[in-house]
Amino acid sequence: MKPRLRWSLQIATSERSGVHLLVLTGRLGSTTAESLREALDRPGFGANSRVLVDLSGVDYVSSAGLQVLERAAERARATGGRVVVCGLQEPVRVSFEVSGAGARLDIAETVTEATERLGTVP
Numbered sequence: 001m002k003p004r005l006r007w008s009l010q011i012a013t014s015e016r017s018g019v020h021l022l023v024l025t026g027r028l029g030s031t032t033a034e035s036l037r038e039a040l041d042r043p044g045f046g047a048n049s050r051v052l053v054d055l056s057g058v059d060y061v062s063s064a065g066l067q068v069l070e071r072a073a074e075r076a077r078a079t080g081g082r083v084v085v086c087g088l089q090e091p092v093r094v095s096f097e098v099s100g101a102g103a104r105l106d107i108a109e110t111v112t113e114a115t116e117r118l119g120t121v122p
Contacts, residue, residue, distance in 0.1 A: 007031045009058075011039045019050045019118050025057030028065035036065065040072040049081040050118040054111055056087025066101045073105055082106065086114040 009032035012023040022039055026032065045051060053069065055061070073083040086108040088096060096102040108114035 009035055011035060013039060016115075019052055019115060020045060021052045021054065023054045023057065026059075028055075028058050028061040030062050030064040033062070033064040033068045037068045037071075040068065045081075047079040047081065049076055049079070051076060051081070051083045052111065052114045052118060053083065053085045054087045054114075055085060055092055056089065056111075058092055059089055061092050061095050063099060066095065066099050070101060070104055082118060084108050084114040084117050086111055 007027050007029055009024060009026040009028055012025075014021045014023075022036075024036070028036060040051070051072065053072075069083070069085060075081075076083045084106045087110065088107065093102075096105070096107070106117065108117055
């Protein structure tokens with residue numbers, strides 16, 4: 001019998017020095033992408049928002065998850081804000097590269113690098 005994959009995603013949110021930090025753990029697939037979209041659409045993520053999405057705890061991302069991240073980045077840019085994604089594990093990095101999302105998203109290696117890009121120090 002084939003083991004059943006668990007599709008769950010935990011999102012821890014905080015704010016530090018004006019940066020909204022989302023730390024994701026689990027799998028970002030079609031069944032969990034809506035949770036991320038809701039977290040990115042919450043009040044406070046308006047014009048000029050700076051958002052850091054830490055994916056170091058994510059081992060899988062689907063096209064639905066990538067779309068949510070790309071749309072959030074587009075909305076942020078349109079209103080003078082910025083979204084930086086960091087901590088890509090190898091399988092996630094491959095998904096970003098194959099889909100072309102790596103060229104459309106601002107990707108940093110570490111949380112420290114991402115916060116520096118956003119204009120703050122962790």
